[in-house]
Amino acid sequence: MINVVYVIAAALFIFGLKMLGSPDSAKRGNLLSSVGMLIAVLATLFDQQILSYTWIVVCVIIGSGIGAYAARTVQMTGMPEMVALFNGSGGIASLLVGWAALYHADISAFVAFTVLLSIVIGGVTFTGSLIAWGKLSEKMPSKAIVFNSQRLVNGALIAAILILGIMFCNNPSVSSPVLILIILLSLAFGIMAVIPIGGADMPVVISLLNSYSGLAACAAGFAIDNNILIVAGALVGSAGIILTNIMCKAMNRSLGHVLFSGFSAVKQSTKVIEGEVKPISVDDAYLILEAAGNVMFVPGYGMAVAQAQHAVRELGELLEKNGCEVSYAIHPVAGRMPGHMNVLLAEANVSYDQLIEMDDANPRMDMVDVAIVIGANDVVNPAANEDDTSPIYGMPVIEVPRARTVFVLKRSMAAGFSGVDNPLFFGENTRMIFGDAKATITGLVAEFKG
């Protein structure tokens, strides 16, 4: 009986995810998937295996309270941190479920192995997500943390988990000290795996941890012999893997390179950039914009930091009123998680059909009068196309130099998160507008109004 309900729940998850594929149906899709979750949980509650409800009710109320509060109060700019924390709590929950499964009578070697998997993946997801959260919220340095024997330490950790794992599978027992050791090592490995990854690579890490949280649930499903956990966990696992893959492609790097690049020194470009920086005032920028017939905004993480998205939308509307065509070109890895910029601009009421992907933006570039780069750096760096000694050579970028004029809104001349110089700033048709992005945009808006 309960399995029938699980089948329905699984179908709802699948439909829900499918509907998340289009902005029109996405909200209903999410609702559908939450209904699936609700009936799966309710069916489990009414299953005869449950003997005591007190703890469950108390814990569900506590958990819902925390989740609902967090979901309501989080700022859209803080979304990557939030998702990291949710990933982490999913991970630790799977670890605990796997652990508790050991209290069932007679554990076969297969069950022991799946318990082991859910504990290791869950543990890595938990601490890995916490570190990702720390880096994203700047509670700890977002730079890659690298030390000399890092590779050795990580290798030793993996070897230890493997050996202890084999010992545990041969003799599975809850009271085994091996179990506690495995849990601790998994937690340690989660920390070690994420600290060498730098801030700009966070979209990859978040996607990967998302995938892990699904895989952990999947492993827990094997441990307790529950098929809905396996189906749902596998769906999430593959979603995360796809996103990870997209992010890696957008940076022209392999997953291995992202995860382990902190271990090897970043090679520096040998090319000397020629040309000079040409600053421009807000007044002059206004005159150029007023005459423009086609403007493309290229936002990056800096727009999120400056909270400039609302001002940007206002400027976009004024430009449209002025008879100008406005679009927003979004690089897949702009920001700190996949689709981060899209959510910020959606929050600011930008219509989603104005948000275009890199592959659509580049062919249009020759028709663009002004490309406005807001707080983006590496994703518009022409060195990725031209300079084969550059560390980011080969990464697909938004080719703003082909626009008639490029405005770069920037706080100072500092390099991007990858620490790579950007020849764009020295380009013939580039004009730099220094200062806080929000203040600059607000200034432009004021010029248009007055």
Next chain:
Amino acid sequence: MDAIYLLFILMLSIFLGFEIISKVPATLHTPLMSGANAISGITLVGAVTSAGAELGGTATFLGALAVIFATVNVVGGYMVTDRMLGMFRKKPAGAAK
């Protein structure tokens, strides 16, 4: 036999997941991620089983803790996804002003 049957489910679900999700446009990647994240809170079902099955003090405690974390994941994940998706509009509501 049971393990083989579960592995079958696993394999089919992975293929299905790849099929569905590779069609999601970049604009919706953040909601997709948080929505998928909420689904990974399905481990709540397992947590509920552990917490309520009276397997002894420690197991109940572990299960109860798992219930808390999993509900944070489920409730928070769905609500935040819903909030985000509510912001995706075709005609900007502010444009009329």
